[in-house]
Amino acid sequence: MTDATxxxxxxxxxEAGFGDYxxxxxxxxxxxxxxxxxxxxxxxxNALHLVEAVAALVCIAVxxxxxxxLNMWYDADIDxxxxxxxxRPVPAGQVSPETARDLGLGLxxxxxxxxxxxxxxxxxxxLAFTIFFxxxxxxxxxxxxxxxxxxxxxxxxxxxxxxxxxxxTGSMPLEAWLLFAVIFLWTPPHxxxxxxxxxxxxxxxxxxxxxxxxxxxxxxxxxxxYTLVLTPVPVLVAFSEAGGPVALVAALVMGLRFLGDALRxxxxxxxxxxxxxxxxxxxxxxxxxxxxxxxxxxxxxDAAIVAVAGPIGWPVWI
Amino acid sequence: MAQxxxxxxxxxxxxxxxxxxxxxxxxxxxxxxxxxITIVKLPGAGxxxxxxxASQAGGWDLGGALVDMVQEEGEGPAVHVATEPDRGLPxxxxxxxxxxxxxxxxxxxxxx
Numbered sequence: 168m169t170d171a172t173x174x175x176x177x178x179x180x181x182e183a184g185f186g187d188y189x190x191x192x193x194x195x196x197x198x199x200x201x202x203x204x205x206x207x208x209x210x211x212x213n214a215l216h217l218v219e220a221v222a223a224l225v226c227i228a229v230x231x232x233x234x235x236x237l238n239m240w241y242d243a244d245i246d247x248x249x250x251x252x253x254x255r256p257v258p259a260g261q262v263s264p265e266t267a268r269d270l271g272l273g274l275x276x277x278x279x280x281x282x283x284x285x286x287x288x289x290x291x292x293x294l295a296f297t298i299f300f301x302x303x304x305x306x307x308x309x310x311x312x313x314x315x316x317x318x319x320x321x322x323x324x325x326x327x328x329x330x331x332x333x334x335x336t337g338s339m340p341l342e343a344w345l346l347f348a349v350i351f352l353w354t355p356p357h358x359x360x361x362x363x364x365x366x367x368x369x370x371x372x373x374x375x376x377x378x379x380x381x382x383x384x385x386x387x388x389x390x391x392x393y394t395l396v397l398t399p400v401p402v403l404v405a406f407s408e409a410g411g412p413v414a415l416v417a418a419l420v421m422g423l424r425f426l427g428d429a430l431r432x433x434x435x436x437x438x439x440x441x442x443x444x445x446x447x448x449x450x451x452x453x454x455x456x457x458x459x460x461x462x463x464x465x466x467x468x469d470a471a472i473v474a475v476a477g478p479i480g481w482p483v484w485i
Numbered sequence: 486m487a488q489x490x491x492x493x494x495x496x497x498x499x500x501x502x503x504x505x506x507x508x509x510x511x512x513x514x515x516x517x518x519x520x521x522i523t524i525v526k527l528p529g530a531g532x533x534x535x536x537x538x539a540s541q542a543g544g545w546d547l548g549g550a551l552v553d554m555v556q557e558e559g560e561g562p563a564v565h566v567a568t569e570p571d572r573g574l575p576x577x578x579x580x581x582x583x584x585x586x587x588x589x590x591x592x593x594x595x596x597x
Contacts, residue, residue: 184500185507218521225518285522 183266187256191239191267192232192274199459200231200327206463207328207346209470210409211335215286222285223334227327230278230294234323236271237302240264242310245372251365271302286334293333297326311373314380317362321354322347341485342409349404349462352397356390356429357455363387363432364445383437390451394429398422401462407485411469417461425458 204227208220239257247258256262275298283291305320325347332343359377366378378386401418404410428451
């Protein structure tokens with residue numbers, strides 16, 4: 168007896184396990200959100216009490232998960248058609264779209280209200296805006312409307328450090344927006360590297376990702392341009408209140424490596440990529456995750472050095 | 486067929502047990518987090534425990550009001566005295582406040 172016959176017999180969808188609800192919150196995206204938020208909390212000058220910091224992180228993580236659930240609810244139709252996403256809980260039939268929507272809305276309200284209590288109204292407002300941006304601006308509008316979907320929608324993934332900074336200090340200074348800029352500029356090359364080898368999927372469901380609309384060579388050029396613009400921004404972060412010497416080393420070493428990956432991808436043709444099954448693009452996608460992780464880990468290390476050794480006389484230009 | 490049904494129900498129960506345990510863990514974690522936040526956000530050792538609104542608004546404001554009242558009462562005679570120097574009252578008033586009352590001295594002499 169297969170799932171299909173179970174459905175046909177009117178026995179309903181297979182019952183979801185707890186793990187299916189967790190998958191609905193996109194735990195991998197959540198982990199990146201939490202990590203960048205931890206770095207912002209560490210780098211921000213006004214340290215929260217540990218309990219408040221953990222609670223704020225939980226709120227930010229739950230808010231990100233709520234946005235993910237809303238995204239899965241809205242995108243269930245196209246997720247079921249794409250190889251990468253067809254095993255998600257909603258298209259796989261483990262969780263109903265309505266349940267995903269209700270869970271997303273419920274967790275959104277809960278996380279925003281809790282962050283307001285734990286931290287401050289500014290952080291709560293920013294978290295609410297982040298969820299709205301991802302669920303409505305990106306998922307419902309931009310994703311199916313323009314090849315710039317990832318560029319503008321990338322802001323949703325870039326807000327968490329700003330939310331965390333607001334939670335710690337009650338303000339959003341330039342340093343917080345520099346962290347935003349790093350993730351905002353990192354998102355297009357990161358995602359387009361993936362989109363290059365998933366272009367068929369996006370074409371099949373008429374989602375206007377850059378490789379589908381502008382073609383393979385133009386996407387490779389765009390990846391290089393965005394990486395070139397991105398590379399100096401972490402250096403600026405290193406010379407801000409949020410940075411330090413470790414952040415500078417990470418910005419230079421990882422930045423040059425990432426630029427090398429982008430150059431390699433930009434020089435290849437679609438035929439080269441097909442020949443080695445998008446080896447360089449897959450490598451760049453993985454390297455982009457390591458790059459972002461290293462940059463934000465460096466901020467945590469710098470903050471730890473200052474916490475242990477006191478001020479180190481690092482020049483702050485910003 | 487009966488065996489298949491039993492198997493399916495067993496799997497269903499397992500999944501539901503897992504779901505319930507998951508919800509339990511999440512709820513317990515939430516309770517612990519809320520309790521910890523409450524403890525952390527309680528006022529420090531110097532503050533009044535019980536009704537923080539009363540201790541802050543009532544206490545501080547009442548204290549401030551009392552200080553104002555005392556100051557106003559103290560300033561009253563000084564203003565009055567300063568405006569009537571020809572009646573000899575300033576010296577008496579200054580003497581009352583600046584120097585101690587000399588009457589105890591004879592009393593102490595008497596005890597000798």
